[in-house]
Amino acid sequence: xxxxxxxxxxxxxxxANLNTVLRRESSFKVLFILAFALGLFFGLYAVFLSGFxxxxxxxxxxxxxxxxxFSLIFLALGVMMVLxxxxxxxxxLFRSRDSIxxxxxxxxxxxxxxxxxxxxxxxxxxxxxxxxxxxxxAYAVHxxxxxxxxxxxxxxxxxxxxxxxGLGTIFVLLFIRWIPRHLREWMIxxxxxxxxxxxxxxxxxxxxxxxxxxxxxxxxIPGLQWASxxxxxxxxxxxxxxxxxxxxxxxxxxxxGVLVSNTLLVIWIIRSLGKLLFARACQRxxxxxxxxxxxxxxxxxxxxWLQPFGTISRGLALKDIxxxxxxxxxxxxxxxxxxxxxxxxxxxRTFRYNALPDVWRxxxxxxxxxxxxxxxxxxxxxxxxxxxxxxxxxxxxxxxSPAGLRRVLLTKFFTAxxxxxxxxxxxxxxxxxxxxxxxxxxxxxxxLSLAIALGTCGLSTGLGAVFLDLKQSNPMAIVSSFxxxxxxxxxxxxxxxxxxxxxxxxxxxxxxxIGPTTLYRTLGIVGPAIVVLTLLTTILPLxxxxxxxxxxxx
Amino acid sequence: MIEIKNLSKSYxxxxxxxDLNLIVPRGELFCFLGPNGAGKTTTIKMLTGxxxxxxxxxxxxxxxxAREPLAxxxxxxxxxxxxxxxxxxxPPEFLEFVGDLYGVDRNRVNQACDEELxxxxxxxxxxxxxGDLSHGMRQRLIYVATFLHDPQILCIDEPLVxxxxxxxxxxxxxLKAKARSGVTVFLTTHILAVAEEIADRVGILSRGRLxxxxxxxxxxxxxxxxxDLESVFLMLTADDYGLPVSPxxxxxxxxxx
Numbered sequence: 001x002x003x004x005x006x007x008x009x010x011x012x013x014x015x016a017n018l019n020t021v022l023r024r025e026s027s028f029k030v031l032f033i034l035a036f037a038l039g040l041f042f043g044l045y046a047v048f049l050s051g052f053x054x055x056x057x058x059x060x061x062x063x064x065x066x067x068x069x070f071s072l073i074f075l076a077l078g079v080m081m082v083l084x085x086x087x088x089x090x091x092x093l094f095r096s097r098d099s100i101x102x103x104x105x106x107x108x109x110x111x112x113x114x115x116x117x118x119x120x121x122x123x124x125x126x127x128x129x130x131x132x133x134x135x136x137x138a139y140a141v142h143x144x145x146x147x148x149x150x151x152x153x154x155x156x157x158x159x160x161x162x163x164x165x166g167l168g169t170i171f172v173l174l175f176i177r178w179i180p181r182h183l184r185e186w187m188i189x190x191x192x193x194x195x196x197x198x199x200x201x202x203x204x205x206x207x208x209x210x211x212x213x214x215x216x217x218x219x220x221i222p223g224l225q226w227a228s229x230x231x232x233x234x235x236x237x238x239x240x241x242x243x244x245x246x247x248x249x250x251x252x253x254x255x256x257g258v259l260v261s262n263t264l265l266v267i268w269i270i271r272s273l274g275k276l277l278f279a280r281a282c283q284r285x286x287x288x289x290x291x292x293x294x295x296x297x298x299x300x301x302x303x304x305w306l307q308p309f310g311t312i313s314r315g316l317a318l319k320d321i322x323x324x325x326x327x328x329x330x331x332x333x334x335x336x337x338x339x340x341x342x343x344x345x346x347x348x349r350t351f352r353y354n355a356l357p358d359v360w361r362x363x364x365x366x367x368x369x370x371x372x373x374x375x376x377x378x379x380x381x382x383x384x385x386x387x388x389x390x391x392x393x394x395x396x397x398x399x400x401s402p403a404g405l406r407r408v409l410l411t412k413f414f415t416a417x418x419x420x421x422x423x424x425x426x427x428x429x430x431x432x433x434x435x436x437x438x439x440x441x442x443x444x445x446x447x448l449s450l451a452i453a454l455g456t457c458g459l460s461t462g463l464g465a466v467f468l469d470l471k472q473s474n475p476m477a478i479v480s481s482f483x484x485x486x487x488x489x490x491x492x493x494x495x496x497x498x499x500x501x502x503x504x505x506x507x508x509x510x511x512x513x514i515g516p517t518t519l520y521r522t523l524g525i526v527g528p529a530i531v532v533l534t535l536l537t538t539i540l541p542l543x544x545x546x547x548x549x550x551x552x553x554x
Numbered sequence: 555m556i557e558i559k560n561l562s563k564s565y566x567x568x569x570x571x572x573d574l575n576l577i578v579p580r581g582e583l584f585c586f587l588g589p590n591g592a593g594k595t596t597t598i599k600m601l602t603g604x605x606x607x608x609x610x611x612x613x614x615x616x617x618x619x620a621r622e623p624l625a626x627x628x629x630x631x632x633x634x635x636x637x638x639x640x641x642x643x644x645p646p647e648f649l650e651f652v653g654d655l656y657g658v659d660r661n662r663v664n665q666a667c668d669e670e671l672x673x674x675x676x677x678x679x680x681x682x683x684x685g686d687l688s689h690g691m692r693q694r695l696i697y698v699a700t701f702l703h704d705p706q707i708l709c710i711d712e713p714l715v716x717x718x719x720x721x722x723x724x725x726x727x728x729l730k731a732k733a734r735s736g737v738t739v740f741l742t743t744h745i746l747a748v749a750e751e752i753a754d755r756v757g758i759l760s761r762g763r764l765x766x767x768x769x770x771x772x773x774x775x776x777x778x779x780x781x782d783l784e785s786v787f788l789m790l791t792a793d794d795y796g797l798p799v800s801p802x803x804x805x806x807x808x809x810x811x
Binding site: 001003006009010013014017018020021097098100101103104105106107108279280283286287 | 602625640657
């Protein structure tokens with residue numbers, strides 16, 4: 001039997017045994033996770049549908065945007081898949097727990113790399129399908145297209161996903177094989193180049209006297225033109241789907257053929273690189289000796305900064321910070337998410353969003369708050385929630401130490417909060433400054449970002465303690481457990497409940513539906529309510545978590 | 555047979571293994587000893603192809619590991635100190651998977667499922683998921699899986715960690731039997747009594763260098779020590795621990811404060 005078939009067969013067994021695992025879980029947990037997934041799916045569907053309707057109302061510019069939007073979303077998802085492919089490929093190829101078993105078996109490197117690439121594609125694909133399917137459904141309903149439209153989308157989505165995810169894998173294989181010897185110097189150079197680019201893009205631009213539609217067209221068309229380049233796989237996918245929807249079967253199959261042949265080329269490149277580079281890349285990565293001097297210097301600096309918090313809290317916080325900094329999965333994901341947001345916020349003036357009418361700027365400000373909050377929810381669910389469980393067998397060290405579980409829990413909370421709050425407040429301050437909004441709106445959104453950082457960190461740390469699982473060493477299993485899903489769901493609900501009551505009055509004010517006095521009155525009621533809700537969302541899970549830790553038998 | 559020639563490996567400025575030369579003939583049970591960080595695991599990883607040497611070569615049953623890795627791996631069975639098992643497979647499914655990887659006939663796999671799982675006390679857990687097995691049971695399952703393709707060379711890093719006395723006895727007997735049947739067994743251990751009991755020859759590694767090699771009795775004679783293997787070991791590796799050798803008795807065990 002071909003080794004690839006053997007590996008897939010093993011995965012088939014594991015999938016079949018999922019039934020046994022699920023049967024052990026309470027049906028409430030399973031139903032909750034299913035309901036959450038369905039809620040997310042249909043929630044996105046509703047958001048996309050209202051987006052299309054909104055564009056319809058806009059008229060000329062809206063129609064134009066809708067026409068190209070399909071290509072644009074494929075481009076955006078393509079970029080997402082490359083980034084996701086980089087992270088999941090690195091983890092599947094070089095950090096997976098079954099590496100030793102497979103590397104010492106008689107499987108050729110090329111087969112192993114192809115298998116791990118499949119694993120990486122599957123890991124990346126759920127987010128892709130969770131976006132593309134509700135989007136397509138909403139588009140088909142809005143445009144009154146045949147239900148087959150979703151089928152055509154799937155037909156194109158699979159090779160599309162493999163192609164872009166494969167680009168991420170190729171990057172990882174090449175990068176790991178030739179990790180620059182002077183990585184630090186290269187990173188500094190790269191950082192300087194990025195900083196230069198940002199400085200170029202964010203240079204101040206004067207507000208123009210464009211009206212809305214002119215402005216939108218001049219700003220959006222370049223992006224859309226880029227998305228509809230005929231040489232881009234996103235264009236092949238978008239055009240191909242539309243061709244099938246229009247009944248142009250020949251053109252549809254031609255574009256599908258182009259996409260599939262390019263995908264096959266990417267797979268062939270991965271297979272060849274696997275054969276040529278994988279073994280050397282492993283040796284290169286596993287043979288890296290961390291630069292001790294830099295680590296010692298960083299440790300000494302952190303040690304100095306954390307002195308005011310006392311020896312015990314300092315020790316606990318230092319351990320968590322060092323663990324974070326030494327785990328590329330953690331810091332690279334945080335850097336990518338926050339870095340992209342930072343870059344986008346810094347570029348707001350380049351897109352002349354600061355020249356938009358107040359109603360648009362207000363919308364963009366709150367959308368930015370939503371983006372930062374969503375990243376906070378995602379990262380706290382991914383990294384803060386499993387922190388305590390990942391102490392695993394080492395839990396006895398902190399559990400039996402004179403630190404006390406209360407201090408352990410609070411130190412984890414405050415360490416996470418310090419990082420999350422600093423970044424989110426800085427990002428929102430940057431976004432509002434770039435958009436040039438009024439001080440009141442700036443104050444409200446910055447406060448909102450602080451409240452969301454508090455709430456998500458409290459929820460993640462507290463629920464992480466309530467649903468502590470010291471036997472599980474796989475962070476993804478902890479994150480996707482019932483507790484992890486509940487934490488993500490509650491964080492997202494908290495995010496919406498906190499942002500919307502502030503966003504709506506400001507929107508109505510800009511539409512002229514309410515006056516400033518009504519706004520102040522509303523904020524006077526909403527503000528204290530948000531403070532109380534935030535404190536409850538922060539303190540209650542922490543209290544429940546502490547109680548659970550103290551009552552638990554280890 | 556394992557043939558190691560001029561094998562060296564460094565991590566930055568740390569020399570993990572320095573110019574190691576060693577031949578372990580067919581049917582020998584060889585114990586590789588050394589303090590923590592002496593280079594044992596690096597050596598075993600180089601023998602299994604997980605780590606590439608900076609210099610030197612490894613031949614397994616005549617196959618050069620660098621040139622014919624797949625042919626060499628087919629003859630090799632490796633059990634690391636912390637072995638990995640797919641937690642969502644049942645023991646028979648795991649054995650079937652390993653059997654398929656090594657191209658083992660399905661009848662042989664089925665036979666192993668019946669006989670070996672019973673022999674290793676896992677017959678009652680055939681339907682359980684690996685994730686539900688205790689540490690000792692998982693270790694036993696790893697042994698069944700490793701023996702499944704009848705490897706000609708066995709490399710085992712710390713073979714008895716986490717096993718109960720019954721299983722320890724069983725594994726020791728099994729390894730001796732494997733060696734008698736012609737399998738080359740290369741294992742590392744910190745339990746010197748085990749090495750003393752089962753090894754045909756031992757090698758002692760200190761700071762990456764092979765400082766002693768031979769049958770245990772011969773080593774004792776060579777170093778004029780009447781005690782056990784522990785005394786030989788402590789004397790030869792005293793430098794690793796920064797311990798002084800007893801004054802006037804350079805060939806005796808070091809003073810342990």
